[in-house]
C-alpha cells in the first residue's frame with residue numbers, strides 16, 4: 001500500500017475507535033497511517049461540519065484517502081485494511097475463519113458493546129442513542145427538562 005491514509009479516531013472514545021486502533025496494532029500497520037485525533041467531547045470535533053463531510057453520522061472511526069474519499073463503519077475499515085495491507089490476516093486467512101471472526105465480532109458488538117453503550121447513552125439523552133445530530137433546540141429542551149427535575 002503506497003498511499004498513506006488518514007484514520008480519524010480518538011483514544012478516549014470507546015468502543016469503535018479503539019476496535020480499529022487495536023486491530024491496526026495487532027496487524028502491525030499502525031505506523032503506516034496518519035492518525036488524526038478528534039477531540040470527542042460531547043458535541044466535539046466529531047460533530048463539526050468538516051467531520052460530517054467525512055462521516056454523515058458524525059462518528060469515528062473514519063478512514064480518509066488523499067482525494068477526500070472516505071470509508072466508515074468499523075467492520076468495513078477492518079476488512080479493507082486486513083485485505084489490502086501486508087502482514088498476518090488478523091480476521092482469518094480463509095473464508096470460514098473470516099466468517100467465524102465476523103460472527104464473534106457481531107455477537108460482541110450487538111450483545112455486549114452496543115447494549116452497554118445504548119444504556120449509557122439513553123440514560124443521558126434519548127437522541128444520542130440513535131446517533132442523531134443534536135440541533136441546539138433539542139439540546140436546550142432536554143437541558144431545560146433536566147433542570148426542572150428535583151435534586152435527590
Ligand SMILES: N[C@@H](CCC(=O)N[C@@H](CS)C(=O)NCC(=O)O)C(=O)O
Nearest residue numbers: 013014015016058059060061073074
Ligand atoms: N457503526 C459505527 C459506530 C461508530 C460510533 O458509534 N462511534 C462513536 C464512538 S464509539 C462516535 O463517534 N460517537 C459520536 C459521538 O459520541 O458524538 C462503527 O461501527 O464504526
